[in-house]
Amino acid sequence: MRRKRYHRPGILYEEDDQNPLTGVANLFDIAMVFSVALMIALVMSFQLPELLSPTADITIVKNPGQPDMKIIVKEGQNIEVLNMTDQIGGGTGEALGTAYQLADGRVVYVPDSGNDTGS
Template sequence: MKLRLQDAGDDADDPVLSLVNLIDVFLVIIAALLLAVAKNPLNPFSDEKVTVIRKAGTPEMEVVVKDGRKIEHFKGDGASQSAGRGVKAGTAWRMPDGSLVYVPD
């Protein structure tokens, strides 16, 4: 009886090929995540000075300032809580060329 060898070119049923394709997909996902972290303005590995304003114009506004590795958060009190507490500190004048000049009292 003769034993026939299977055709060596038929790799359609090889389970290792699907595993290799799955690893390729995960490598692409990891590369995309690394790019997203690198593009983030609050990246902990950069020494840039960045200011981010969240929920601008609302009472819950938050300002995040990153200077090197130091990150500070400033939260707004809300317009209703600070209404009427301020004191006039000076006057601002708009000049004909569009610039502003502050004159303290």
């Protein structure tokens, strides 16, 4: 006669230990926290915390003076990227005057004497 033996679970036995996917949810949470921290560290390393502010207006010029120059304009929540082409920031024209930057940071525009701008 065969007797069935009752196997009593031990103290360390838990039902969750047999499911290998229980740790995946915790790994996903850790990965999300790590990615958010990495993005914040990246913004802070470029010293641009204004990009995170919803009210700050900022303009960034990438590769100034180069043919692949880009202008990034953030006004409030709207972000616009302008790729430099002949239609934007280029083309032909004539000089109207000269701009000078003073020692205190102000910019003064002086029109050419040949052009009468009315001001």
